[in-house]
Amino acid sequence: MMQKNLPRIFLMFNPNGVVDRDICLASKTAGFRVESYDIQISRTADGHTMERIDLLAIAKTILNMHPDFVLSINGAGLDNEGLFAYLCAFLELPLVLWYVDEPFVIPEWGLKYIPETTIAFTFDRFYERHLRSWGIPWVYTLPLAANAERLRSYMSPLTEDGEYRHPVSFVGALEYEKIQYLLQNISRLWPDMPAGMVDVLDRTVPAYRNDFLRDPDEILRACARDLGIHFSFPNGIVRQMVFSYIDREAGFRQRHEVIDSLKPFGIRVFGEPFWEKAVGKAYYQGRINYYSPEIASLYRSSKVNVNISKYQLKTTVNQRVFDCPLCNGFLMTDFRDDLEEYLQIDKDVAVYRDTAELRKKIAFYLGNDRARRAVVENGKAAILDRHTYPDRLSKMVHIVENIRQTPRFEAACKAVAEKSAPRQFHALMERIRQDLPNFRDPVHGRPLSVSPILPDPIGKDV
Numbered sequence: 001m002m003q004k005n006l007p008r009i010f011l012m013f014n015p016n017g018v019v020d021r022d023i024c025l026a027s028k029t030a031g032f033r034v035e036s037y038d039i040q041i042s043r044t045a046d047g048h049t050m051e052r053i054d055l056l057a058i059a060k061t062i063l064n065m066h067p068d069f070v071l072s073i074n075g076a077g078l079d080n081e082g083l084f085a086y087l088c089a090f091l092e093l094p095l096v097l098w099y100v101d102e103p104f105v106i107p108e109w110g111l112k113y114i115p116e117t118t119i120a121f122t123f124d125r126f127y128e129r130h131l132r133s134w135g136i137p138w139v140y141t142l143p144l145a146a147n148a149e150r151l152r153s154y155m156s157p158l159t160e161d162g163e164y165r166h167p168v169s170f171v172g173a174l175e176y177e178k179i180q181y182l183l184q185n186i187s188r189l190w191p192d193m194p195a196g197m198v199d200v201l202d203r204t205v206p207a208y209r210n211d212f213l214r215d216p217d218e219i220l221r222a223c224a225r226d227l228g229i230h231f232s233f234p235n236g237i238v239r240q241m242v243f244s245y246i247d248r249e250a251g252f253r254q255r256h257e258v259i260d261s262l263k264p265f266g267i268r269v270f271g272e273p274f275w276e277k278a279v280g281k282a283y284y285q286g287r288i289n290y291y292s293p294e295i296a297s298l299y300r301s302s303k304v305n306v307n308i309s310k311y312q313l314k315t316t317v318n319q320r321v322f323d324c325p326l327c328n329g330f331l332m333t334d335f336r337d338d339l340e341e342y343l344q345i346d347k348d349v350a351v352y353r354d355t356a357e358l359r360k361k362i363a364f365y366l367g368n369d370r371a372r373r374a375v376v377e378n379g380k381a382a383i384l385d386r387h388t389y390p391d392r393l394s395k396m397v398h399i400v401e402n403i404r405q406t407p408r409f410e411a412a413c414k415a416v417a418e419k420s421a422p423r424q425f426h427a428l429m430e431r432i433r434q435d436l437p438n439f440r441d442p443v444h445g446r447p448l449s450v451s452p453i454l455p456d457p458i459g460k461d462v
Helices: 018-030 055-065 083-090 125-132 148-153 176-189 197-210 216-226 236-261 274-279 293-301 320-326 355-366 369-386 389-404 407-418 423-435
Strands: 008-013 033-038 040-043 049-054 069-073 095-099 118-122 138-141 168-171 268-270 304-307 331-334 350-352 459-461
Touching: 008 018, 008 055, 018 033, 018 069, 018 148, 018 389, 033 055, 049 055, 055 083, 055 423, 069 389, 083 095, 083 407, 083 423, 095 389, 118 125, 118 389, 125 138, 138 389, 148 320, 168 293, 176 236, 176 274, 197 216, 197 236, 216 236, 236 274, 236 355, 293 320, 304 320, 304 355, 320 331, 320 369, 331 355, 350 355, 355 369
Parallel strands: 008 033, 008 069, 069 095, 095 118, 118 138, 168 268, 168 304, 304 331, 331 350
Antiparallel strands: 040 049, 049 459
16 A cells, blocks of 8 residues: 655754754654754844855755745744745745744844745734734644653653752743843934833833733833823834833743742742842752753652743743643643643643732642642643644644645745746746756746846845
């Protein structure tokens, strides 16, 4: 019997991304073939993250592989001129974006995708409307998950547990350095920022914490009106930096307050060095690599692992909710509306809604080993049944395959091909024909007209 063709995915791989690595590892379990291109990540002198890609190398790999679609996590690796998106549309390949963080666009960076030939998934349904406002017709919610194979490999009996044996533990970032980076660059890029804007931000952060489902732009402008401050952002870059600062500063304050309240339980904190200054040397335990066996040792060795979600998680949960039980760890997580769609509250996962409830439940579970173990076992069974990355990839593949076969998608690709192509794209296609003599345009007779734009190098900084 002939084996059915395995789904083929080309992944723009961010070497710093946990989800990217989990997708590659989980693809074999799902029965998929995944090939990837490693994005080169570096930092500028100003501390900005820079991505570099080689479009020619990417194009040649895609043409040799014949994937069913191209996948980018958080839009990583897409060039500012949209040449990569144009290539996908020209080859009639869906460009699939899976946002596992809050999605955003900055107009000054150009349009990196072609809405009509793009399919978007978001980890949080809250952002579906946001993505549709970009003109993308196909938008779906696809939450995070666990990579059971990776976590299982961490459960070696050789892994020592003793150093992680604590009553209560927390793993996470305060993002102090990122907050300082944002403040410095907001000041540098907004030299005529109105006097009093710092006071506006100080008022906005607690208001956002009290109502984080509300549009932060609306909260910011309301606080500015209250203080009689009039402002307009100089550009989209500054605008995004301001809202990133608000979200991160709110999370900084929240995590600091929650951890302080748990000191009587002997909580131990793992994360960036600034935690030591924030909570004291007695409570700070140093860094821990989330993508390592040490994280599994910590999860299963601590009696209670506390999860404090970032405010960008509007209705969904982070990956820790799925990872911790698979490491035989007991997790206490803060409530989000969609949590009940994934797991049964207080059966599969322990949940708190405020600090008072958190302290009360920690006290209960620290004294009840049987109750903790029951939650862990129930959660593990539910996660293995329906919340692993192979499950997510299978759903994604099914959706994308159906869309790719629709007349609407075919017509959108044809419309892109009939437009005048940027001269840089024409140069790319000429290089492909030189290196791949057998290359033929995917649709017989497809024209390739050229628009009068000055040529650019094939290697693009994005």
